[in-house]
Amino acid sequence: xxxxxxxxxxxxxxxxxxFAYDQKRFEEGEELFRRCIPCHGQYGNxxxxxxxxxxxxxxxxxxxxxxxxxxxxxxxxMNAQASLLDQQKIxxxxxxxxxxxxxxxxxxxxxxxxxxxxxxxxxxxxGKSGKVSNLTEPELIRxxxxxxxxVYAHGSTANAMKGRAISLNDNEIDALARFVDxx
Numbered sequence: 001x002x003x004x005x006x007x008x009x010x011x012x013x014x015x016x017x018x019f020a021y022d023q024k025r026f027e028e029g030e031e032l033f034r035r036c037i038p039c040h041g042q043y044g045n046x047x048x049x050x051x052x053x054x055x056x057x058x059x060x061x062x063x064x065x066x067x068x069x070x071x072x073x074x075x076x077x078m079n080a081q082a083s084l085l086d087q088q089k090i091x092x093x094x095x096x097x098x099x100x101x102x103x104x105x106x107x108x109x110x111x112x113x114x115x116x117x118x119x120x121x122x123x124x125x126x127g128k129s130g131k132v133s134n135l136t137e138p139e140l141i142r143x144x145x146x147x148x149x150x151v152y153a154h155g156s157t158a159n160a161m162k163g164r165a166i167s168l169n170d171n172e173i174d175a176l177a178r179f180v181d182x183x
Contacts, residue, residue: 022095029096032089035081036097043104044097045171049077056174059098066090105179108172112164121183128157137181144173 039048044055067090068074069082116125121133147165152158
C-alpha cells in the first residue's frame with residue numbers, strides 16, 4: 001500500500017508528464033500550422049475559397065475534418081495537405097488550432113484592455129466598471145456589442161469603452177470573450 005506522500009508524489013509526477021506531453025503536442029501543432037497560414041490566416045479565421053473559419057471549431061471537429069481529408073473522405077484543396085499528416089500530427093494540429101482563438105484574445109486583451117482592466121481582467125476600470133473577469137463569454141460579447149451600438153452611452157467609462165469597442169471587429173470580440181472566459 002502506498003503512503004499518502006508517495007501518492008501525492010505520483011500524482012504530481014503524472015500531472016507534470018501530462019503537461020509536458022500537452023506542451024510538446026501544442027508546439028508541434030504550432031510548427032505544423034505555419035503551412036496553413038497562407039490560406040487560413042495567422043489565427044485560422046480566414047475563409048479560404050469560401051470555406052469555414054476553422055478558429056471557431058472545437059478540437060474534436062478539427063481532428064475529424066483533417067482525418068477525413070487525409071483519408072480522402074472529403075474532397076478539396078486540403079486533400080494534398082492533409083495526406084501528409086499522420087494521426088499524431090492531426091491531433092497536434094487540432095490542439096493548436098482550437099487554442100488559437102484564446103491566443104488571439106490574449107494578444108487583443110494585452111494591447112487594448114489590460115491598461116484599464118489589469119493583466120488578469122480583475123481590475124475595475126477607473127474604480128467604476130465591473131470586473132471583466134466576472135463575465136462569461138456570451139456576456140462579454142453582449143457588453144462589447146452594446147458599447148459599439150451606443151446602448152451604453154453615458155458616463156466617463158462608457159465614452160472610453162465605446163471608442164475601444166468600436167475599434168474591435170467581430171473576430172477580435174469573439175477571441176477576446178473566449179480568452180477572458182478562461183481567466
